[in-house]
Each structure stands twice: as C-alpha cells, then as structure tokens.
Amino acid sequence: MVTSQKLHFYTFKHADVTRTRVTDSNLGYVWDRVITYLKDLNSFVVFDGIKITKPGLFTFANLWHTQKILNSGKHWYESRFLNVGDIPGRWPNPGKWTLLTYFPEPDRKREGVEFVYNWSFAKDLDFAMYRAVTDSMKAGDRLCFTTVLIPFKHGPHPEVKIKPISYLKSDNYPNGVGVKIVFPKKTILVTARMNLEMEYLPYQTRPRYTYKRGRIGYFWKDAAHRSHRMDTDARWAYAEISNDKINFAFVEATKLLVDQKEIFSSFENSFYTFVSDGKLIHPAREKWECWEDTVKIK
Incomplete structure (x- = not known):
C-alpha cells in the first residue's frame, strides 16, 4: 500500500x-x-x-x-x-x-x-x-x-x-541537512530536520519532546572565512545572516541560536507530568508552530 x-x-x-x-x-x-x-x-x-x-x-x-x-x-x-x-x-x-x-x-x-x-x-x-x-x-x-x-x-x-552555493555541514547527518549560500556581505542558510521522531521522549509526559533531543548544529564559514554555527530543533529553518542583523523563519521549534546567541526561545511553562518521579508539575518549553522575525546583532 x-x-x-x-x-x-x-x-x-x-x-x-x-x-x-x-x-x-x-x-x-x-x-x-x-x-x-x-x-x-x-x-x-x-x-x-x-x-x-x-x-x-x-x-x-x-x-x-x-x-x-x-x-x-x-x-x-x-x-x-x-x-x-x-x-x-x-x-x-x-x-x-x-x-x-x-x-x-x-x-x-x-x-x-x-x-x-x-x-x-x-x-x-x-x-x-x-x-x-x-x-x-x-x-x-x-x-x-x-x-x-x-x-x-x-x-x-x-x-x-x-x-556561492554549497552543502551545509551538520553534526547529525542525515537527520539534519542544509544548504548555505555565501555572498560577500551575507550568508543564507536553509536547513531541514529529516528525522521528525528524534525529539520525542521515550516516556509519557507533556510536552513529549525536548530541545536537547531535537537539536541539530549546523556549521559554516562566511566570505571572510570566519567560522559560525547555528543550533536549533526546528523542523525547517531559514536564516539570512549579515554583519548587523539576522532575518530568520522556522517551522516547529523551541529555540534557535546563532554563534551561541539566543535568537529565538519559546516561553517556559509548567506542565503536568505522567512520570512517577514524585513531581506532579515540571517546567518545559512548548514549540511554536512557525515564526519569522528580524534580530539586530552587534
């Protein structure tokens, strides 16, 4: 079938x-x-x-x-x-x-x-x-x-x-894949997490996913040969990175970091848990379904 x-x-x-x-x-x-x-x-x-x-x-x-x-x-x-x-x-x-x-x-x-x-x-x-x-x-x-x-x-x-187009390296291929387009004054990244299940926890709780389990790191060098990285649990992400700003968009993510700087992070809330660890409520982050924004950087 x-x-x-x-x-x-x-x-x-x-x-x-x-x-x-x-x-x-x-x-x-x-x-x-x-x-x-x-x-x-x-x-x-x-x-x-x-x-x-x-x-x-x-x-x-x-x-x-x-x-x-x-x-x-x-x-x-x-x-x-x-x-x-x-x-x-x-x-x-x-x-x-x-x-x-x-x-x-x-x-x-x-x-x-x-x-x-x-x-x-x-x-x-x-x-x-x-x-x-x-x-x-x-x-x-x-x-x-x-x-x-x-x-x-x-x-x-x-x-x-x-x-200017080349493959974007990740620390978890082929679960995370990407393409980079390097121009003299900006770099465009397109990434996709092909393994949608890797973020799920093996036990019953809410939410059933964590940033740590879904995170993938992507690595590249700009036109000046400076090394950079982007970390995110997004199922898809777009980033246009220049010297003074980052235009970004994503689908289903809790965090997005560029060079260890937090560009986006969802709010931390309290959730009821189904795990018998003695704690009825625990803190966790919810995914945002999609988002786009421009962030100024120094």
Whole structure:
C-alpha cells in the first residue's frame, strides 16, 4: 500500500516551504520531500529524506526529467523542455529560460544522465538527471538527496550561478541537512530536520519532546572565512545572516541560536507530568508552530 500526504505548507517573507510524504508499506520506506522557494533568489532547495522501515536491498534514485541538456559540469546540468504537453495540445516552450540543476552533496552517490523513453505521440526525447544509492539497509536507516534548482535565461558560463552555493555541514547527518549560500556581505542558510521522531521522549509526559533531543548544529564559514554555527530543533529553518542583523523563519521549534546567541526561545511553562518521579508539575518549553522575525546583532 502506498499513501501520500501533505505535512505542512508555510509562506514567509523571504521563503516558502512545503513538506510532503510518501509511505510505501509494501517495499518498506517513507520518503519525505521538503521544498524551499527562495523568493529573493528565485531558486529552489529540495531535500529528499528516506527512512527504511523493512530490511532489504534497496536502490533509491532522485530523478529530474528534461528534454534537452545544454551544458553540464561537475554536479550541475543546464537543461530545458522544448515542448509542453502532447498531441494535439503540444506547445513549443518559448523564450530562453533554462533550468540549472545542482547536486551540492559531497558524498559518493552515483550520478549521471539516462535516456528515458517518452511514450507520448510527440516522440520527444526525455532524459533524467539523477543521483542514486544501492545498498543493503535495515529498518531505521536513513539517507538524503539534496538538489538546488535555479531557473535563468540561457547565457554563457551558467556555472557561476552555483559558485556561492554549497552543502551545509551538520553534526547529525542525515537527520539534519542544509544548504548555505555565501555572498560577500551575507550568508543564507536553509536547513531541514529529516528525522521528525528524534525529539520525542521515550516516556509519557507533556510536552513529549525536548530541545536537547531535537537539536541539530549546523556549521559554516562566511566570505571572510570566519567560522559560525547555528543550533536549533526546528523542523525547517531559514536564516539570512549579515554583519548587523539576522532575518530568520522556522517551522516547529523551541529555540534557535546563532554563534551561541539566543535568537529565538519559546516561553517556559509548567506542565503536568505522567512520570512517577514524585513531581506532579515540571517546567518545559512548548514549540511554536512557525515564526519569522528580524534580530539586530552587534
């Protein structure tokens, strides 16, 4: 049995984000896709996280279809669709807009381009740019694919558009993944926690999660090669960091820290507990469903 569901969709000032899930109980995996649209850059960051629920030998591939590849290089492809639709409603794709597909992950996944036969009457040639993994896996194993998509008008040297973009390191991969975009005067971070269950406590209490269990640290260097880190239990986060301010947004978090400075923290409240430790009430922090703000920094 295969089911699909929308987990969330949020729109913020600088970014939109959606998370969807496909569950295949027969083959034994759960596939989450987190798509972030960066409004200021007209670009997309896509995280595909997979959790194995049954042991076995698996091949997972992240496919991006196109009709013509114009240019390619190390981990990037410039492509476009020549036609949209099928006979009799087949229309040429006008203009000079193309799509830059970039795979920023440094790990050793298989990568390439394969011909995909198009069964339509139009007989257009279709190709699939892909990254793939084949491995023997056990229940609970996880893997992730990261893709950046940049629409732009065709021109020389498309590879310069991906120069500021790279993979964002975390202290808990593949549970936490991210992309960083480093400009001379600011850095943009997009992160996603692919393991949504890691925050849960193993015993009955309220709330059932803690910041400590859900926290993931992300690390990067700015244009001046200064080291930084961001810590958060957010299921998704966006941060635009410059010398004097931080624009940020998140989905489901209790805290967000940048360079050990608390940028956001939810209020601490008192909760009834179901744990037999002699305490009826204990302090804890509730998650905020979503939030965005600008914080001045020195």
